[in-house]
Amino acid sequence: MVADGILLRVKGLTKKFPGVVALDGVDIEARAGEIHGICGENGAGKSTLIKMLTGAYTPDSGTIEFDGVTYTSLDPRRAMGIGIGCIYQELNLIPHLSVAENIFLGREMYLAPSFNLLDRAQMNAKAAELLADLGLAVSPTARLGTLGVGHQQMVEICRAVWSNAKLIIMDEPTSSLSEKEAHDLFRVMAQMKERGVAILFISHRLDEVRENCDTVTVMRDGRTIESFVMKERSVADIIQLMVGRSIQNKYPKERAPHGDVVLSVRNLNRKGVLHDVSFELRAGEVLGFAGLVGAGRTETARAITGADPYDSGTIEVFGKQVKIRQPIDSINAGIAFLTENRKEQGLILIQSVAFNATIVKMHKYGKAGWLSLKRLRDIARKICSEMRLKTSGMDMLVGKLSGGNQQKVVIAKWLLSNARIFIFDEPTRGIDVGAKVEVYKLINQLVAGGAGVIIICSEMEEVMGMADRILVMHEGEITGEMTQEEATQEKIMYAASGFKQAS
Amino acid sequence: MSNEALTNDKLPGEKTIAKSAAMTEKLYQLGVLLSLILLCAVMSVLSPRFMTMDNLMNVASQAAVSAIVSIGMFLAILTAGIDLSVGSVLALSTMMMGIASDRWGWGPYPAILVCLGSGALLGLANGLLLTKLRLPHPFISTLGMQKMARGIALFVTAAAPISMFPEEIQFLGNNSIGQVPVSFILVAILYIGMYFFLTRTSTGRYIYAVGGNKEAARLSGIKVNGILNLVYTMSGLTAALAGLVLAGRVNAVYPLAGLDYETDAIAAVIIGGASFFGGVGSIGNTIIGVLLIAVLRNGLNLLNVDSAFQTFAIGAVIVVAVAVDVLRQNVMKSAR
Numbered sequence: 001m002v003a004d005g006i007l008l009r010v011k012g013l014t015k016k017f018p019g020v021v022a023l024d025g026v027d028i029e030a031r032a033g034e035i036h037g038i039c040g041e042n043g044a045g046k047s048t049l050i051k052m053l054t055g056a057y058t059p060d061s062g063t064i065e066f067d068g069v070t071y072t073s074l075d076p077r078r079a080m081g082i083g084i085g086c087i088y089q090e091l092n093l094i095p096h097l098s099v100a101e102n103i104f105l106g107r108e109m110y111l112a113p114s115f116n117l118l119d120r121a122q123m124n125a126k127a128a129e130l131l132a133d134l135g136l137a138v139s140p141t142a143r144l145g146t147l148g149v150g151h152q153q154m155v156e157i158c159r160a161v162w163s164n165a166k167l168i169i170m171d172e173p174t175s176s177l178s179e180k181e182a183h184d185l186f187r188v189m190a191q192m193k194e195r196g197v198a199i200l201f202i203s204h205r206l207d208e209v210r211e212n213c214d215t216v217t218v219m220r221d222g223r224t225i226e227s228f229v230m231k232e233r234s235v236a237d238i239i240q241l242m243v244g245r246s247i248q249n250k251y252p253k254e255r256a257p258h259g260d261v262v263l264s265v266r267n268l269n270r271k272g273v274l275h276d277v278s279f280e281l282r283a284g285e286v287l288g289f290a291g292l293v294g295a296g297r298t299e300t301a302r303a304i305t306g307a308d309p310y311d312s313g314t315i316e317v318f319g320k321q322v323k324i325r326q327p328i329d330s331i332n333a334g335i336a337f338l339t340e341n342r343k344e345q346g347l348i349l350i351q352s353v354a355f356n357a358t359i360v361k362m363h364k365y366g367k368a369g370w371l372s373l374k375r376l377r378d379i380a381r382k383i384c385s386e387m388r389l390k391t392s393g394m395d396m397l398v399g400k401l402s403g404g405n406q407q408k409v410v411i412a413k414w415l416l417s418n419a420r421i422f423i424f425d426e427p428t429r430g431i432d433v434g435a436k437v438e439v440y441k442l443i444n445q446l447v448a449g450g451a452g453v454i455i456i457c458s459e460m461e462e463v464m465g466m467a468d469r470i471l472v473m474h475e476g477e478i479t480g481e482m483t484q485e486e487a488t489q490e491k492i493m494y495a496a497s498g499f500k501q502a503s
Numbered sequence: 504m505s506n507e508a509l510t511n512d513k514l515p516g517e518k519t520i521a522k523s524a525a526m527t528e529k530l531y532q533l534g535v536l537l538s539l540i541l542l543c544a545v546m547s548v549l550s551p552r553f554m555t556m557d558n559l560m561n562v563a564s565q566a567a568v569s570a571i572v573s574i575g576m577f578l579a580i581l582t583a584g585i586d587l588s589v590g591s592v593l594a595l596s597t598m599m600m601g602i603a604s605d606r607w608g609w610g611p612y613p614a615i616l617v618c619l620g621s622g623a624l625l626g627l628a629n630g631l632l633l634t635k636l637r638l639p640h641p642f643i644s645t646l647g648m649q650k651m652a653r654g655i656a657l658f659v660t661a662a663a664p665i666s667m668f669p670e671e672i673q674f675l676g677n678n679s680i681g682q683v684p685v686s687f688i689l690v691a692i693l694y695i696g697m698y699f700f701l702t703r704t705s706t707g708r709y710i711y712a713v714g715g716n717k718e719a720a721r722l723s724g725i726k727v728n729g730i731l732n733l734v735y736t737m738s739g740l741t742a743a744l745a746g747l748v749l750a751g752r753v754n755a756v757y758p759l760a761g762l763d764y765e766t767d768a769i770a771a772v773i774i775g776g777a778s779f780f781g782g783v784g785s786i787g788n789t790i791i792g793v794l795l796i797a798v799l800r801n802g803l804n805l806l807n808v809d810s811a812f813q814t815f816a817i818g819a820v821i822v823v824a825v826a827v828d829v830l831r832q833n834v835m836k837s838a839r
Contacts, residue, residue, distance in 0.1 A: 307722055328724040337722060345722055348715035350782050359712055359723045363705035371703045413723070 007032045007198045008053075008167055013062035015048055022048040024222040025062070030167065030215075035189060035199045037213035037230065039206065039238050041432035045222040046202050050169055053200075054086045055079040067166060085165030087156045087173055095145030100127035102144050103158045130158045134188045148294070150181025157188060168192065169200045174208060175429070178292035178458075179493070186212050204430075205459070206235045218242055243433055251465030252440055256447040258468075259283030261319070263335070263421050263452055265304060268313035273299050275476045277313070281421065281452040286443060288467025289456040291496045296476035297456045298340065301423045305330040305337035317421065331360060336414030340426040340456075342403070346410045349399030353391055354380040356398050356409050360417035383412045387442065404435025411442055422446055423454040428462065440466060460489050474498040531831060532776055532788055539795045546802040553805055560684070564752065566797035567686040569767050570790060571745035574697055575626070575738025576768035577789045582714040582734050583781025584641035588629060589742040589768060590761035591652035596621040596743035598656045601665030601756040604672065611671035618750075619743050625652055626739020630732035641735070649765070656758040664757035668750065676751020686748050690790075693741075697786045710734060715782030770817060771796050773824040780832060796820070 008030040015023040023045045030036045040046050051057040053064065055074035064071045066082055074084075093102045100123050109126070111119040127140035136154050144152060153173060160168050170189075174182040189199055189212060203209055209216060210230060217227040218241040225241050263281040268274055277300050281287050289297040303310040306324040315322055317333040324330050330337070339345040347356050354373075357380040358365060365371060365379065377394040384391065389408045391401060398409055407427070414422060427443070428436040443466060446453055457463040463470055464487050472480035472495035480495025546553040553559075572589050579586040600618035603609040609617070625648065632644035678685045701707035712720040713730045721727045742761070750756045775792030777784025799820065803813045 305722075326726075327722050328726065331724040339722060344716075345718045348712055348719055348782065350715050351711065355708065355712075359708075359720075359725070362708055366703075366705060369704055370699075371705060371708070373702070417724075 005031045005033075007067060008200075009065040010049075010053075011063045011065070013049065013052060013064070014060050015052065015057060016060055021222055023052070023059075026219070026222070026224050028217050028224060028227065030198045030200060032166065032198050033193055033196045034214040035193055035201050035212055037209040037216040038200060038202045038219060039209060039216060039242055040219035041242055041434070044219040044242070046219055047171070048222075049219070050086065050171055050200075050202070053079065053084055053167075053169060080163060083164055083166035084169070085160030085163060085167070086169040086171070087153065087160065088171050091149070091152050091156055093144055093152055093155060095143070097144060098141050099131070099138055099144055099147070099155055100124045100140035102155055103127050103130065103140075103162055105159070107163060126162075127158070130161055133161075134158065134191065135184075148181065150177045150184060153177070153181075153185065154188065157192075161192075165197065167198045167200065169202070171202045172204065173201075174203060174205060176293065178294065179460075179496075180292065182208070206238055207461075209238065210235050220244060239433060250437070251462070252437060252444065253466055254444040254448065255468065256284035256444075256450075258285050259450060262317065263304075263454075264316040264319075265300075266314045266316075268300065268303055268310055268315070270299065270303055270308070270310045270476075273476050274303060274310065277473075277476070277478055279471055279478065279481075281454060283420075283450045283452050284447045285469065286447055286453045286455060286467050288463035288470040289454065289473060290460060290463045290470050290492050291473035293458060295473040295496065297473050298425055299476070300473070301337060301425055301454070301456060305335055305423065307337065307339075331417055331419070334418065334420040336417055336419035336422045338407075338410050338414060338422065338424045338427065340429060342406050342410055342430075343399075347398050347406060350397060352395045353384065353389070353398055353401075353409055354394035357383060357394075357412045357416060360413060379416065380412070383415055384408070387412055388438070402432075402435070403430045404432060404438065407431055407435070407439055408442075411439075420450070421452045421454075423456070425456045426458065427455055460492055464489070464492070472496050531827075535774060535776065535788065535791055535795070539791055539798065542795065542798050542802070546798065546805070550802065550805040553802060558801070558805070562794075562797050562801045564684060564686060565801070566793050567684075567690050568745045568749045568752075569764065569771065569797060570690045570793045571693060571741050571748065572761075572764050573768040573771045573789050573793050574693060574786070575741035576765070577772045577775070577777055577784065577786055578710065578734045579641065579645075579738050580769070580772050580777050580779065581710055581781065581784055582731060583717075583779070584633070584731070584734070585645060585769065586626075586629065586641065586735065586738045586742075587645040587765050588625070588648035588652055589738060589745075590764035591649045591656065592622055592625045592739050592742040593746035593749070593761035593764060594756075594758055595625065595652040595656040596739075597746035597750045597756040597760060598659055598665070598758055600672070600747070600750065601668075602659060604668060605665045611669040615672060615747060618747055619740060622739040622741075622743020622746070623736050624739070626736040626742070627732060629739065630735035633735070634728035634731050645735075653758070660758065662758055664755050666755035668754055672747070673751040673754055676748040677754070678751075686752070689744075689748065693744075694786060694790055701786055706730070706733070711782055713782075766817060766821070767796050767800075770821045770824060773821065773828060778828055778832065779825060780828075 006029050010026060010028040013023055013026040026045065026049060038046055048057065052059050055076040055078060058073045064074060066084065094105070104123050109119045109123050111117045124140045131138050131140065134154060134157065136151065138147065138151055144155060173185060177185060192199060201209065201213055213230045215227060216230050216238065218225045218238060220242060260283055261280045262283050266278045268277040274296050291297050299308065302308040304315060304324065306327040306329050315324055317335065322329065322333045343349060354377045358376045362371070365375060380394050387408050389405055389412070391405060398406060401409065428439050431439065443453055455463065455466060464484065468484055470482050470487050470492065471478050472492055474496055475498065479498060480491065482491060572593065575589060576586055596618045599621045600614045603617040604611065604614040629641065629645050629648050632638050633641050638644045675685050675689055680688065701710065709720065709725050709730050712725055713727050717727055746760065749760060771792035772789050773779065774795055775784065775788035777789065799816065800813060803816060
C-alpha cells in the first residue's frame with residue numbers, strides 16, 4: 001500500500017477513436033477502502049475509462065498508477081494480476097457450471113497439479129466460506145443458471161475476492177437487480193470497503209451513488225469535470241455537473257383527460273408466471289406497473305402482446321374481445337410493445353432508421369406489392385423530425401445512434417403502426433438524463449392524443465413521476481393499486497413485497 | 504454500454520463514423536471486384552487459352568449452374584442460416600425428372616414441373632424441420648437433408664444415370680438465342696428479379712429483418728417462421744432449377760450430380776460480402792463471388808494444377824473470406 005492511501009491514480013488518460021476523442025486527459029484518484037462513484041451521461045467516457053483500467057483498450061497517452069507502480073498501458077491478464085477486478089453489466093459467467101466452478105474458473109485448486117486433478121472438495125468448501133463471508137445463502141454446488149441475477153453477480157464478486165482484487169470496478173451493477181438484490185449488493189460493497197478494497201461504482205442511479213459512495217467523480221464529454229466528497233454535495237449538483245446545465249423538471253408530467261376503457265384484461269393466467277391478472281386502461285391514461293424484477297410485469301406485457309403464450313384469461317381491446325396468439329394479433333388490435341431491450345428485441349441494429357421505423361406496416365406501403373424506397377424514407381423522415389430525432393439521415397444505421405435516439409426510433413416505429421395502446425417496458429433504461437425528459441414528453445403527447453399508455457418501471461421515482469395510476473405486482477399477482485396522489489415509496493414497496501393492500 | 508462513447512448524438516464524430524463504416528463496405532465490394540479483375544489478368548498472362556471466347560463461354564456456362572444454386576444459398580445465409588443440401592436436392596430433383604420422363608413416359612413440361620416441384624418440396628421440408636421440429640440450427644436440418652436426398656437419388660435408379668432427354672428439357676442448358684446461351688439469360692433474369700424482390704417488396708425486406716434480428720422481427724409482427732419456410736423453399740427451388748440447366752447441358756441426370764456444390768455456393772456468397780451473422784449482403788455481389796470461384800477453378804484447370812490442390816484452394820478461399828467477414832464485423836462494431 002502506498003503512503004497516502006491512494007491506490008489508483010489515473011493521470012491525463014487520453015483515447016481517440018477515428019473521428020472521436022473518447023477520453024481527453026482524464027484524472028482520477030481512488031483510495032483503498034473507499035467507494036468511488038463515477039457519474040456521467042452516456043457518452044461521457046465512463047466505459048472507455050473502464051476498458052483502459054481492465055486492459056481492454058490501450059491508452060493513447062497518460063498513465064495509470066496502481067499500488068505504487070506506474071503503467072502506460074495494461075492488458076487484461078496484467079490488470080487481473082495486479083489486482084484490478086471488474087464486474088460488467090453483462091455477467092461473464094457460465095450458467096451450466098456450478099457456483100464453485102464459476103468462482104474458481106481459471107484459478108482452480110488442485111489435488112495433484114501435475115495431473116490436472118481438481119480438488120473439488122476443497123473448492124466447494126472454500127466457495128462456501130467466500131459465500132458465507134458475503135452473507136449469501138447459496139450452495140456452492142448449485143448450478144449457476146438456477147440463481148437469480150443478483151446472486152449471480154455476488155458470485156462474480158466472490159471471484160474478484162478470490163483473486164485478491166484490490167480494486168473492483170462495477171459497471172452499472174444494479175441495472176438488472178431488484179431493489180432487494182441491490183440492497184444486498186450495497187451491503188456486500190460496504191463489507192469489501194471495510195477490508196480495504198477500493199470500489200469504482202458506475203451507475204446511472206444517482207440516489208444509489210448518493211447513498212453508497214464516499215467520493216464521486218463526474219465525467220462529461222470524455223473529461224473529468226470534478227471530484228468531490230459525496231457528503232458535501234447533493235444529487236442536483238451531480239446532475240448539473242453531468243449535463244453542464246441544470247435540469248428543471250425531471251418528470252414533466254402532463255395529465256390528459258381520461259376517456260373510454262381501451263384495454264381490459266381479465267384473469268390472465270400463465271402457469272407459474274401470472275396469476276389472475278386483471279386491470280383496465282383508459283384512453284389518455286398512463287398506467288404504471290411497479291414491482292421488483294421478476295414480479296411478472298414484463299411477463300404480463302409479453303402475454304398481452306403475443307410475445308409469450310398465456311393459459312387462460314380474456315383480453316378486450318376497444319371493447320372487443322381479441323384472441324392473441326402471436327405478436328401480429330396484438331399489433332392488428334392496435335397495441336404496441338416497446339421492449340426493455342431495444343438492441344436485442346426492439347431494433348435491427350444493422351439496418352437503417354427508415355427500415356426500422358417502417359418495418360411494422362411495410363406491407364401496406366407498397367404499390368401493387370412494390371415498395372418505393374423514397375416513400376419509406378419520406379414516411380420515416382416525417383415522423384422522426386416530429387420527434388426531433390438526431391441523425392445524419394434516414395439511411396443511418398440504427399446501431400450507430402445513441403440510446404435515446406434509438407428509443408425514439410422504436411417509438412417512431414410504433415407510432416407508424418397506428419397503435420393506440422403503448423406498452424413501454426423500462427422506457428428510459430440506458431438513456432441519458434436529457435433524452436429521458438424527451439421520452440417523458442413523448443409519453444405526454446401520446447396520452448394527449450388519446451392513446452392509452454402502460455409504463456413498466458423499475459425506478460420507483462419514475463413510475464411515481466409519470467403514471468396517473470400505479471399497479472404493483474408481486475410474484476405474478478397484482479398486489480396493490482393506487483393513484484399518483486396516493487402513491488408513496490413505502491406503499492409501493494409494501495405491495496411489491498407481497499403484502500396485499502389493506503383496503 | 505460498451506459502445507457508449509461513440510453513440511452519443513452530441514459527439515461530432517457520429518456522421519463521420521457512419522460514413523466510414525459505409526466506406527468500409529464499399530471498399531470491400533470494390534476489393535472483391537478488383538480481385539476478380541486481377542485474377543482474370545493473371546490467368547490471361549499465365550495461360551494464353553484463358554482469354555479465348557471458347558474458354559470464357561465455358562467458364563460462364565459452368566458459372567451459370569453455380570450462380571443459380573448460390574441464389575438459394577444467399578437467401579439462407581441472409582437469414583443467418585445455411586443450406587447444405589443444395590447439391591443433393593439438385594441431384595434428387597433432376598433424378599425425379601429423369602424418372603418421370605424416361606420411366607413414366609411423361610411429357611417434357613410435366614417432367615420439368617416434377618423437377619422444380621421436388622426441389623421446392625425438399626426445400627420446404629428443410630424449412631419445416633427448422634421451424635416446426637425446431638432443430639437447433641439449419642446446419643443440422645440441411646445436413647440431414649443432404650444425406651437423405653443423396654441417398655434417395657442413388658436408390659431410385661440403383662445409382663444409374665438417365666440420359667437422352669427431349670429438346671424442351673435441354674432448352675435451358677443447351678440452347679442459345681442468337682449468340683447468347685439461354686442459361687445466361689436465365690441467370691440475368693433471376694438475379695435482377697431477386698434484386699427487386701429483396702429490395703422492393705416487403706417480403707424481401709422481411710428476409711433482411713429476420714436475418715438482422717429474429718426476435719425484433721417477430722415482435723414487429725413479422726411471421727418469422729413463414730419467412731424461413733419461404734427462404735428454404737426458394738433455396739430448394741433454385742437448386743432444382745440449376746439442376747435443370749445442368750441436365751440440359753450434359754443431356755443426362757445422374758445421382759452424384761451437384762456433389763460439393765454447397766461448398767462453392769457458400770464460398771461465392773461469403774466472398775460476395777454476405778455475412779454469416781445474417782442480415783447483411785446484396786445479391787448483386789453474390790454473382791461476383793460466383794464468377795471469382797468459377798475463374799479460379801477454370802484457371803487452375805487450364806494450368807493443369809492437380810485437382811487435390813484445387814480442392815485445397817477452394818477451402819482456403821472460404822476460410823479467408825469468412826475471416827475477412829469476421830474482421831469486417833469487428834470494424835463495424837468498433838466503429839459504433
